[in-house]
Amino acid sequence: MSETHLTIEGVSKSFGDVRALSNIDLKVDRGAFVCLLGPSGCGKTTLLRIIAGFEQATSGKLLLDGADITDLAPHKRGFGMVFQSLALFPHMSVAENIAYGLKLRKASRVEQKDRVEELLNVIELPHIADRPVSALSGGQRQRVAIARALAIQPKLFLLDEPLSALDAKLRDNMQIELRRLQQSFGVTTVLVTHDQTEAMMLADELVVLSDGVIQQAAPPSQVYQSPVNPFVADFIGSANILPAVSTSQSTLGLLGVDTGVSVEHAPGSTLQAAVRSEAISLRKVESGGTGIVSFARDLGPVTEWLVQAEGHEIRVRGASSAVSPTVGDQVSLQFDQDRISVFAS
Amino acid sequence: MRVGLLPTDRGGSYRFVIVLLAILGILVSALPVVVVTIMSFSAAETSGFPPDSYSLRWYGEVARLFTNEDSSSAQSVVDSMVTSLVVALIVMVVATGVCIPLAYALARGQRRVREGMELLFTLPLVFPLVMLGIAFLLIAESLALELGIWRIVIPHIALVLPFVLRNCLSAMNGISVELEEAAISLGASPMRAIWDVVIPLMKAGILAGLIFALIISFNEFTITFFMYTIDVSTLPIWMYSRTVSSLDPSTLALSVFIIAADVLLIVLVDKLIAGKGNLF
Structure with missing residues (x-):
């Protein structure tokens, strides 16, 4: 029996007069891989940023393991995030990037080194620790960004269209890789994407958003086979x-x-x-x-x-x-x- | 060097024009330095160019100025030099200390605010320096306060602020908010994120700003001319008073030292930020 890890209760967000999210209710099970899917401007990134704490919801609540985290500062949440631009620190080496979160947690040098080594092995790039970030290829940067977010053993793993900058073949490999990493770490994951194939491939639970409203939240096959409205039917696999x-x-x-x-x-x-x-x-x-x-x-x-x-x-x-x-x-x-x-x- | 990429078969004249312009430019900008340097080695009593014979006597004169008590002017060259250095250092530290948070706020703030503020801080650039000097003198006199060294420091800060701010702002431009957010998501407080991510990435711009402030303040003459007092005077004022009646070649020897120090400073910083940004 799966237990609820993250609960989003009636979250709304307005930017001035523009309503970005209306009354979002969502439960995310522990260890689940949830994809927020929708066309651009549907509010999916805003929702992810609210979960991360970079945006404040206009109304509504966020609960993590039942504890209210709505007003918790983002740096105290302990969520690992992978950004669309990846946001690797350009003035640090690969190892320093991955160890940054551990350094902030006052881990000893030995611990940091071990953890960096372990993660570099997990992402199958064991020999790049001392390289500057600028010397990496697109796929390598991707993996380093993921390793950096996972290094802090995050309570939640958040990804904002992390694969959109990669070419098709590499993206395909990274999707498999990402799913493998997520399962081996068993971390509850929320990924934002506009690519329905990517969402179908990765998600345990697919959340289709449009105009700031959840249209359907269900396992991918269910969303595909029994869409609840014409929008979902059209957006998932163009009916x-x-x-x-x-x-x-x-x-x-x-x-x-x-x-x-x-x-x-x-x-x-x-x-x-x-x-x-x-x-x-x-x-x-x-x-x-x-x-x-x-x-x-x-x-x-x-x-x-x-x-x-x-x-x-x-x-x-x-x-x-x-x-x-x-x-x-x-x-x-x-x-x-x-x-x-x-x-x- | 784009010169090498220009057509050379039939369009060779372009290359000729560009080389000519380059020579002209170098001549105009380097000539004063060359003249001053040559003259400083003159052996003659008066300053005619080119000198008839050469010696190191004026360098000896500079050494004497620094070692012996000098009764010919109110302030000795050593006092002026120390004042100049102290002023330049304070100006450098204060201006940069103001501009780093200011550049951060402007870069992260609303676009319209930023444009307005940039314009405001650029004002000292377009103001005639003489007017600026008079204005600061009027303010200082009306305050009726014993400002001491700050009489000169405060106007200098206003003068160097646009240069320092511009450097810091252009350094801020390349730093995306996502980098800060990444640090925050990994557990850094917002201040820590700025310290760990923004400041190191701004380093080139900050260093360039520091150097600008130091050199501009150290060499500033016009505003200082209105603000200096018998007690607080700078090296350029001393040099001017030394040469105003008859050109004293020992000041030229002194200038050579200043030029050398400036060049050294610029080269040093250029090395420090090599590949990470441009000084100019």
Whole structure:
């Protein structure tokens, strides 16, 4: 049974007239990896900075292990943070950077040296201790920044888009690395990102934010498979958001097709449906199809199509095959019943 | 050196123009130093350029000035020199001590406040120095206080503040808030974060400011000319009074020492901050 480590209670934040966060409630389990995910300007960084103590919430409370830390100064919180710019101290060597937090804690020289060595081994860069920070590559800096934050054995590990400056391949490796480090240290972690793939990959719990409000907080697969609203469905894995109706048999009618998905809404009520691009399959027909293919690109293992149907542009993804429809073909659409999310309009 | 990158085949004339301008510039800025140095080795009684013969007699004269009691002026060269040094050191320490926190506050504060304050502190630069001297004299007289050495120190501080502030501000510009926050997240109090992170990164700018303050104050003449008294006078005032009637070559010998000391100081600091910033 997991216990709650960090509790955020009704936190709001306004900058002048601008409301950055409204009434955020969140519980983070001990040892969990939580990703705050949302488009830019959604308030995710503000929330992280409130947790770190660099911003004061306008209202609301922060509890760590049940103790109120809302007004605790940031340097007394003991949270390790990795900044977007990494913020390695340029006038110190790698070892001095990592040992800085320990020095402040009055650890002996021997302790500092041992801990630095241990962390450099953990990040698999044992030979760079005496190098100046300026001599490191992007990926190395990344690891050093993470090691510096972990050196103080933080109660919480906070990361603000730490991987956004890396190129795609390196980012991929670092994600795996980060997850491995987090698990081996067992530290409760909150990471801010706008990259949904990164969030899906790292998180135990995904918190989707938009306009300063938590849209959904759930494990990634649940967020992906049953988004609670069209925004989440669209933001996580870009679904097709389509208008739908409840048919007379209380099933979902979509683009004139009865999907057979039963709905609880009264017959005739207008609804919205989110359908993943890979939950639609196309069949080429001679006539009487639902839509016309306007675009097709073969990406190797999969093909992407754009289908024009009843005034909507629908994105479809599926396995490539010789009989795949091409541009101009009439197609009928089939929906994977289990992978349609229905929302009241 | 961009000269080497300029076209040389057909556009060779550019290189010629640039070399010419460079020579002209070096001549204009170095000529006084060269003349003073040559003249200081003159053997003649009066100061004509170029000298007919050379000797070290004026250096001997300087040595004599420093060792023997001098009755020809109210203040001895030693007293003036000591006053100049004390003034310059106080000015250097106070101006830098004011400018470091000021630069920090301005750099971290609101942009509009910063621009206004920068303008305010630049005022002594655009003010005619004579007017500044008169203004400070009027203030000092109306205060009717025995200010002692501070008669000269306070105007000097106002004069060097823009130079020191500018150096400290440009040093602050490259230091992101995230660096301080990183230190704080690792357990440093805000003051400790400034001490451990901001100050070391400002070092080049601070050193440059210190040197500027020292040299400007030590060599300052115009304002000091209004402010000096019989008891409190500086070396430039002494040198002026020495040469005002007839040019005394021993002051030239003394200048050579001052120039040498200034150059040494600049080279030293340039070495200290090598690669971490520019002095000018």
